[in-house]
Amino acid sequence: MRIQWGRIVFLIVICLFMTGCWDAAEIDELAIVTASGLDLAKTQNDPSGMTAYLQIAIPSALGTTSGGTPSSTTGTTGTFSVSQGTGNDVVEALQAAMSKVSRKIILSHRRVMVLGEDFAKNGVGNIIDEIVRNPGSRMRTILLITYHNPASTIMKLPYPLERIPQEAVVGFVRESSKMEFTVKDFVEESEHGDPFTFGIEPMGFPEPSEDNGFVLQHIAVFQNEKLTGWLDGDDVDGFLWLRGIITSRYSSNQVPGHPGFVDTRMLTSRTIRKVTWAGGKPQVTIRAEANENIVENDTDLNLRKGSDIQLVEAAASKQIEDNMKSALTKLQQEYQADPIGLMDEIYRSNPRWWHSIQNHWREEYTKVPVQVQVEVHIRRSGLITPNV
Amino acid sequence: MSVFRRRKAKDRYALETIRHGLSSDRFYNKAPLSKRLGVNIDSFRTVFHKASDIVFYQFTLYDNRDACLIYCEGMADSQHIDAYILQPLTRAKITKIQDSERNLPTKELQKVYLAISESMEVKTIPEGIDAIMRGYVLLLVNGDSTAIGSSIVKRKERGIEEPNTEAVIRGPREGFNENIGTSISLVRRRLPTPDLIVESQEIGLYTKTSVAILYIEGIADPEVIEELHKRLERLEMDSVIDSGYLEELIEDNPFSPFPQIQNTERPDVVAASLLEGKFAILTDGSPFALLAPINLWMSLQAAEDYYERYLIVSSLRLLRYLFLNFALLLPALYVAITTFHQEMLPTKLLLSVAAAREVTPLPAVAEALIMEITFEALREAGVRLPKTVGSAISIVGALVIGQAAVAAGIASAPMVIIVSITGIASFCIPRFNFAISIRMLRFPLIILAGTIGLFGVVVGVLAIAIHLCSLRSFGKPYLSPVTPFNGSGFLDTFVRSPRWAMGKRPMEYSKANRRRLGDGMTPKRRLPKQNQT
Numbered sequence: 001m002r003i004q005w006g007r008i009v010f011l012i013v014i015c016l017f018m019t020g021c022w023d024a025a026e027i028d029e030l031a032i033v034t035a036s037g038l039d040l041a042k043t044q045n046d047p048s049g050m051t052a053y054l055q056i057a058i059p060s061a062l063g064t065t066s067g068g069t070p071s072s073t074t075g076t077t078g079t080f081s082v083s084q085g086t087g088n089d090v091v092e093a094l095q096a097a098m099s100k101v102s103r104k105i106i107l108s109h110r111r112v113m114v115l116g117e118d119f120a121k122n123g124v125g126n127i128i129d130e131i132v133r134n135p136g137s138r139m140r141t142i143l144l145i146t147y148h149n150p151a152s153t154i155m156k157l158p159y160p161l162e163r164i165p166q167e168a169v170v171g172f173v174r175e176s177s178k179m180e181f182t183v184k185d186f187v188e189e190s191e192h193g194d195p196f197t198f199g200i201e202p203m204g205f206p207e208p209s210e211d212n213g214f215v216l217q218h219i220a221v222f223q224n225e226k227l228t229g230w231l232d233g234d235d236v237d238g239f240l241w242l243r244g245i246i247t248s249r250y251s252s253n254q255v256p257g258h259p260g261f262v263d264t265r266m267l268t269s270r271t272i273r274k275v276t277w278a279g280g281k282p283q284v285t286i287r288a289e290a291n292e293n294i295v296e297n298d299t300d301l302n303l304r305k306g307s308d309i310q311l312v313e314a315a316a317s318k319q320i321e322d323n324m325k326s327a328l329t330k331l332q333q334e335y336q337a338d339p340i341g342l343m344d345e346i347y348r349s350n351p352r353w354w355h356s357i358q359n360h361w362r363e364e365y366t367k368v369p370v371q372v373q374v375e376v377h378i379r380r381s382g383l384i385t386p387n388v
Numbered sequence: 389m390s391v392f393r394r395r396k397a398k399d400r401y402a403l404e405t406i407r408h409g410l411s412s413d414r415f416y417n418k419a420p421l422s423k424r425l426g427v428n429i430d431s432f433r434t435v436f437h438k439a440s441d442i443v444f445y446q447f448t449l450y451d452n453r454d455a456c457l458i459y460c461e462g463m464a465d466s467q468h469i470d471a472y473i474l475q476p477l478t479r480a481k482i483t484k485i486q487d488s489e490r491n492l493p494t495k496e497l498q499k500v501y502l503a504i505s506e507s508m509e510v511k512t513i514p515e516g517i518d519a520i521m522r523g524y525v526l527l528l529v530n531g532d533s534t535a536i537g538s539s540i541v542k543r544k545e546r547g548i549e550e551p552n553t554e555a556v557i558r559g560p561r562e563g564f565n566e567n568i569g570t571s572i573s574l575v576r577r578r579l580p581t582p583d584l585i586v587e588s589q590e591i592g593l594y595t596k597t598s599v600a601i602l603y604i605e606g607i608a609d610p611e612v613i614e615e616l617h618k619r620l621e622r623l624e625m626d627s628v629i630d631s632g633y634l635e636e637l638i639e640d641n642p643f644s645p646f647p648q649i650q651n652t653e654r655p656d657v658v659a660a661s662l663l664e665g666k667f668a669i670l671t672d673g674s675p676f677a678l679l680a681p682i683n684l685w686m687s688l689q690a691a692e693d694y695y696e697r698y699l700i701v702s703s704l705r706l707l708r709y710l711f712l713n714f715a716l717l718l719p720a721l722y723v724a725i726t727t728f729h730q731e732m733l734p735t736k737l738l739l740s741v742a743a744a745r746e747v748t749p750l751p752a753v754a755e756a757l758i759m760e761i762t763f764e765a766l767r768e769a770g771v772r773l774p775k776t777v778g779s780a781i782s783i784v785g786a787l788v789i790g791q792a793a794v795a796a797g798i799a800s801a802p803m804v805i806i807v808s809i810t811g812i813a814s815f816c817i818p819r820f821n822f823a824i825s826i827r828m829l830r831f832p833l834i835i836l837a838g839t840i841g842l843f844g845v846v847v848g849v850l851a852i853a854i855h856l857c858s859l860r861s862f863g864k865p866y867l868s869p870v871t872p873f874n875g876s877g878f879l880d881t882f883v884r885s886p887r888w889a890m891g892k893r894p895m896e897y898s899k900a901n902r903r904r905l906g907d908g909m910t911p912k913r914r915l916p917k918q919n920q921t
Contacts, residue, residue, distance in 0.1 A: 024727045024841070026752060028745040032730075032738060063743025108731030109738060138731070164739070 031056045031103035034080060034166045037151030038093070038127055039116035041086050050119065051086045052093035053155040056101060057164050079163055082155050090130045107137040112166045113183065114144050114200060116151040120220065120227035128225070131183045139184040142169055145220040145227060147199035154200055159213035172216040173198065178245040189339065195222045196239075196339035199230060221337045229335040231327060238323030239331070241288050242340045244271030250295065253315040260299035262312050264292040267379065273342075275349035282346045282353070287373040288320060294381045303381035317374040324372045332366050342368060419513045425454050425530035431513055432458055432520075442520065449477055449497075451490045454530040458516075463523035465542035473525060473538060476501035494529050498536045506539035522596075543567060548574070551653035551675075553820060559695040563653040568598050568672035574655035575602060575670075579662065583607075589620065595673075597628035602658070603667035607898045612681060612862050616667060631671040631678050640860045645825040648861040650679040650686060657691050665898030681864035681897060684856060685881040687822035688712060693884050702883035708816050709882060715813035715826050719756045720833035720845050722806045727752050728841030740802070747797035753838025759799055759807045760834065762788075764827065767811070868896045876902075 037053035061079045085096025098105045113131065115124060124143075131137050146154050159168035173181050181197050189195040199218035219231040219239055231239050240246035246269050252261040270289045275282050294303060294312065301308040331337055338344075343365055347354040357364045422428050429444060436442040445457040457473065477497070492500065498507055510516045510526060511534055520526050524537035548570070551563030564571040572586055587601040599620070603613055619638040628634060631651060639648045652658060653675050658668045661679045669678040688708045693701045725732050726741060733741065748755060766785040770778055790808075793799035810830070817823035829852060836844030859866035869877025877894035879885035891905040 024751075024838075025730070026745070027726045027730060027738070027742045028748070030730060030742065032735075032742065034735070057739055057742075059739050059742035060746045061743075063740040106730055109735045111735065164735075166735075 025104050025106075028059075029103055031101045031105050032059070033057075033105060033107050033110045034164050035112040035114060035155065035169075036094075036107075036110055037114040037116070037155040038090065038119050039150045039152055040118045040122060049086060049088050050090065050093045051084055051152070052090070052097045053114075053152060054083045054094075054097045054101070054105070055080050055155050055165070056083060056105075062163055079158070080165070084152070090127050094130075107134070110137060110141055110166075112144060112169045113141045114146060114151045114154050116146050117148060117227065119151070120145045120222075123225045124222075124227075125225045128183060128187060132187065139187075140180065140182045142173055142181050143183050143186050143197050144169065144181070144200040144216070145197060147201035147218045147220075147230065149201060153202055154214055157202055157214050160211060161213075165214075168213065169200070169216070176216065176247060177240055178247055179243070189341070190222075190225065192344040193338035193341040194224065196220060196337075197222075219339075221331065221335050221339055223335070223337045228337055229330075231330060234323045235327040235330055238320075238325070238327030239339070241269070241271060241320055241324050242286060242327060244269070244273075244288075251316065251319065253312065253319055255299060255301060255311050255315045258299040258301055258311070261296070262294060262299055262301065262315065263296035264312070264316055264376075264378070265295045267291045267293060273345050275345050277350065280353070282349065283369050283371070284342055284345060285371045285373065286324070288324065288375070290316075290320070290374075290376045291379050292316060292376055293379055297382075303383075309378050309381065313376045313378050316376040316378075320376065321372050321374045324374070328370055328372070332368070332370075336362050336366055338362075338365050342370070420511060421513060421516065421528075421533045421535060423531055423533045425456060425528055428513075428528050428535075429456055429458075432516065435513070435517055436520075447474065447478065449529065450479065450485060451492075453491070456528045457525055458520055458528065459525040460520055460523055463543065464525050464540050468540040468542070469525055472503055472540065473527065476503070477527075491531075494527060494532045494534050494536045497527075497529070498538070502536070502538055504538040504540065508537045508539075510535040510537050518596075545570065546675075554652060554654050554657070554691055554818070556690070556692040556695070559692050560654070560656045562655055564655060564670070564675040564677060566673050566675055568600060568670050571655070571670050571675070571677070572600055572602070575658050575662075575668070578655060578659040579604070584662070591620070591623055591625065591634070592628040593626045595627040595629065598672040599628065599634065600670045601667060602662060602670065604662050604665075606901050607663065607665045607893070608667055609665055609897060609899060612864070612897075613667060615862055616669075616680075628671060628673075630674040631669065631676045632674075634669060634671060635678055640862065644855065644859055645828055646684070646856065646859060646866070647687070647819070647821045647825065648680070648682065648859065648866070650682045650819065651676040651821070652679060652691075653677075654691055660694065663904070664893055681862040682866075683861065683864070683868055683896075684866055685870070687819045688817060689880075689884075690818040698884050698886040702885075705883055708818070711813035711816040712826065715810055715817065715823070716830055717833065717845065717849070718810050718813070719760055719806055719830060720837040720848070721842075722802070723752045723756050723834055724837035724842045724845050727838065741800075744800040744802050748800045749798070751838070752803075753834060755799055755803050756806070756834050756838070757831070759793075759803050760810070760831065763807050763811055864896050869894060 031054075033054050034057045035055040037055070039051045039053070041049050041051040057080050058078070083097045083100045085093055085098070085100060087093035087096050113127070115127065128143075131141055132139060144154075157165065159165045162168040162171070173179075176198075179185055186195045186197060197220050198216045199220045200214055200216050201218070203212035203215045217232070217236065219236050220227055221229050221231060237246065237249075246266075248266050248268075250263060250265050252263050254260075255262060268291045272287045272289075274285045274287070276285065277283070297303060301311065303309060303312075328340075331339065343354070343361055346368070354361070419431075422431075429446075432442075433444065441461045443457070443459055443461050445459075447455055447457070449455050455477070457469065459469070489500075495509065498504075508519060508524065510519055516526055516535060516537070519537035522539075523541035523543070524539050527536045527538065529535075545567045546565045548562050548565055550561040554563075562574060564574060576584065576586075581604075583605045585601075585603055585605050589599055589601075590596050591599050601613075601616060601620070616638070620634075623634075623637055625633070625637070635649045635651070636642065641648065650661075652661075658677050658679065662668060666679055666681060669680075671678075688705065693705065726745070730738055745752070750758070766781065770781050770785075773781055790804055794801045794804055814823050814827050817826060833845060833848045836848045838844075840847075856867055857865075857871065865872055868874060870881060874895045876890070876892040877896055879890050880894065888905065888909040888911065891907075891909070892902045893904050895902065
């Protein structure tokens with residue numbers, strides 16, 4: 001039999017062209033979602049309906065279309081458009097928002113998911129499930145809760161430095177902690193205790209303006225999947241210390257008996273948590289260690305002297321310790337939430353005991369005595385002379 | 389398969405006609421020369437009646453016999469004819485001649501009077517035609533049926549120049565030229581040993597091209613040499629103008645896009661390859677020697693790799709491998725990722741690409757194909773243009789595919805970048821014929837990428853890999869020494885190992901006589917002896 005190879009090859013080649021590129025989507029026919037938001041909204045059918053927002057980048061405003069330098073449109077609303085839709089559940093609201101966009105939506109570049117405070121208080125389980133389950137959206141989406149605001153205010157807010165606001169969010173998170181605060185982290189944290197994440201708020205609150213952008217300076221504390229409270233100010237630092245995810249930062253310390261401030265810059269930090277047992281009851285020791293440099297000294301301390309350095313170390317330790325204790329009290333007593341993962345630590349140390357109190361672990365959690373130890377080492381004092 | 393049988397029969401018929409076309413065979417098959425000069429001259433005149441470059445010079449010998457010189461003008465040096473043939477044969481007219489010197493047969497004439505080392509006896513007309521066509525001067529004497537052909541061949545030949553196709557920064561700058569004798573001597577000068585075998589033969593009924601096989605006895609694999617002999621003996625062809633004629637007829641897989649025989653203009657490359665157990669084929673009239681067996685990795689080795697220090701060379705080689713992948717895959721990956729897998733791009737890059745593609749009317753596949761084809765056309769146009777016009781082409785090319793297409797919104801800037809990187813990448817491949825095949829293969833890959841995305845690219849790459857695994861060069865696996873693995877050869881593939889580490893010849897080409905370096909050749913750090921004064 002003569003095999004007509006020519007015809008066979010021809011047919012195979014024809015097949016290639018006949019596929020019609022079913023999965024293909026030209027890049028210029030896509031709506032690239034950079035961030036999305038969810039708010040509670042009352043609909044006719046369901047009083048707990050929700051509104052979804054999609055922040056879609058406008059590429060032609062972000063890059064160059066015909067050579068030359070890209071247009072410089074950072075920090076304006078011109079670089080993105082927001083589409084919104086309302087529905088009974090997440091998918092319905094998203095669908096409603098998507099149907100208002102002329103292009104095919106891709107969620108794979110969504111780095112930020114903003115949830116309204118009200119929405120978060122109502123529980124975030126369904127949206128987390130959507131992000132984790134939908135292969136189109138990525139688990140490394142940063143999850144944020146708006147602080148005392150609906151998500152819509154943030155969705156429409158540009159950031160002055162960045163061309164698309166999500167880059168600012170990524171930058172904030174990277175600069176302030178060792179954790180990424182993604183949905184993946186959120187899910188993992190809820191396995192170890194209670195989840196937590198950053199709160200986002202317009203800068204210049206309570207009078208936001210478009211020129212100011214937004215800022216991430218609160219920690220949203222959850223109980224299971226519901227928002228229960230906020231940490232702010234020094235408590236945020238204290239919490240980051242307790243978790244051991246604090247990054248390099250400056251701090252001013254007051255040394256008792258020496259008026260003025262000694263400012264230090266933290267270089268490295270380490271937090272060790274340890275569970276000890278006394279009389280069948282757990283006791284947690286959280287030990288924080290930091291290496292710091294002195295960057296400013298306007299006291300009368302002589303940093304050439306070891307004893308004076310020790311004074312600074314003690315003062316710095318004291319400050320960190322205070323922050324940690326304050327945050328801990330708030331979490332244990334006020335919110336009764338365990339974002340630090342203390343109970344997980346105890347469980348790992350003695351699973352049997354944990355199982356015995358499993359049903360009322362929150363109650364036990366508030367009673368766990370926590371000891372905080374802080375050790376700060378001053379590595380370099382800069383100029384060794386006294387204050388100039 | 390009946391198809392092949394039929395084709396074979398047709399070929400045989402064609403060759404018969406070729407042979408019948410040769411006038412020397414047709415009319416004067418083995419016809420001996422006559423004793424009468426006039427008859428012989430007439431015979432040759434009939435043969436060469438339309439060849440105006442054949443000179444018939446009739447003169448009288450010193451003993452008053454009639455004689456005739458027949459030669460091809462331009463091939464024989466006329467000054468030498470005067471000095472070494474005509475003068476000795478006629479000078480006796482002026483001086484006194486002894487009786488014993490009269491009526492000497494041509495054989496004796498040659499011995500006594502002609503101071504020419506390379507000469508031949510001609511007894512038949514075809515032999516005579518052959519000799520004349522090769523540039524011999526044929527001496528016919530009345531009354532003698534034996535003619536003498538003397539070689540005073542003066543071939544115009546190009547000097548030994550630096551090879552254009554394989555320029556080096558460091559290393560010998562000699563290149564072969566079109567004269568096979570010169571070319572062989574360039575190799576012989578590098579390998580002055582009787583173990584260097586030079587086997588000559590003639591191929592081509594019309595061209596009668598000298599073809600020489602070079603190999604080193606004791607190093608080259610005898611099986612490969614035997615195979616080469618078989619493949620050359622099989623050849624029946626009317627002409628060999630360039631070594632490329634032979635390459636196509638003796639390669640293993642005629643349908644493969646990959647070259648299975650390497651060509652080179654460099655005698656140093658030939659010498660080094662012979663020492664690795666390969667053979668070379670030199671063809672008269674072509675400065676390109678053929679080298680085989682080869683493997684894929686040799687296509688990414690430049691002559692210079694062995695003259696420069698190994699660390700530099702190894703990093704350059706890794707660079708070449710990287711850019712080989714770019715040349716093959718970059719446009720396909722770009723098309724696949726931008727049309728199917730946008731999630732693979734970083735957001736900022738995606739937005740830049742999206743912005744650039746915003747105004748372009750064509751889908752990415754079409755754009756890629758058009759731009760790549762335009763680039764290929766530019767390159768092709770540039771190769772053959774005179775240098776003065778070449779710059780015009782490059783300006784037009786740069787403006788058209790670089791600037792104007794983007795400014796007019798017909799092509800996107802990222803595509804121009806991709807095309808230029810691909811272009812540069814393909815020029816990083818040292819062997820031109822290999823680079824061409826890589827450039828060709830990227831078009832099917834672009835189409836696959838545009839239809840089924842990365843999956844298609846993977847399918848395409850796998851198909852190429854499977855083909856390469858099955859490819860052979862004179863029976864040697866094309867991917868050796870990587871697969872099948874062979875340690876001594878592997879040292880000289882992705883990186884070039886230092887010379888002191890490569891003590892053995894690559895195993896796949898030479899099985900015997902494998903050591904090429906003594907023991908303990910690794911340089912040791914020695915402290916200079918202290919001067920004791």
